[in-house]
Amino acid sequence: NAGVTQTPKFQVLKTGQSMTLQCAQDMNHNSMYWYRQDPGMGLRLIYYSASEGTTDKGEVPNGYNVSRLNKREFSLRLESAAPSQTSVYFCASRAGTGDEQYFGPGTRLTVT
């Protein structure tokens, strides 16, 4: 099993450009998450999907949109990138409430 995979690993964008970060899991997990981690900080929740077909805002949703394409895939879209969105983005999944989260390797995004 690959676990949680993320693409791309690195990306550089100019201010105002758009892009979609992809995340997929092969563990048949119900819940999926997107976090951002700024240098020296903890992870902040952007959006989550408790189950296929549902999405909800986390702590820092402004400037982002998400799509739970199917049970395996959960994408994060930046419509108009800003320098403040420079960060490392982690996707995670878990089977259900109270279960441990499994994290992907992260996407390092720089917006100039």
Added chain:
Amino acid sequence: LAKTTQPISMDSYEGQEVNITCSHNNIATNDYITWYQQFPSQGPRFIIQGYKTKVTNEVASLFIPADRKSSTLSLPRVSLSDTAVYYCLVGPDYKLSFGAGTTVTVRA
């Protein structure tokens, strides 16, 4: 959501035991306590989870007093490879953000 407080950093030496205490005064009845470990340039990794008393696995032990207002993660006989950030999370809730965590540095 239960707010957690843990030390910003701790230093240790190889072979010592490291204990990290997390305070969570307003923990709810149905909240679990979960610890994650994060190495540089990697996503966090689950270490241990508990509800009350003591839980032990091959990596760590988790001590939870009766009032559950705090918990202590114990890492026995640490090595250089245990240098990482350790996060304490409370709750089964989906809306979990990780705080700054505790940076543990193990020296030779």
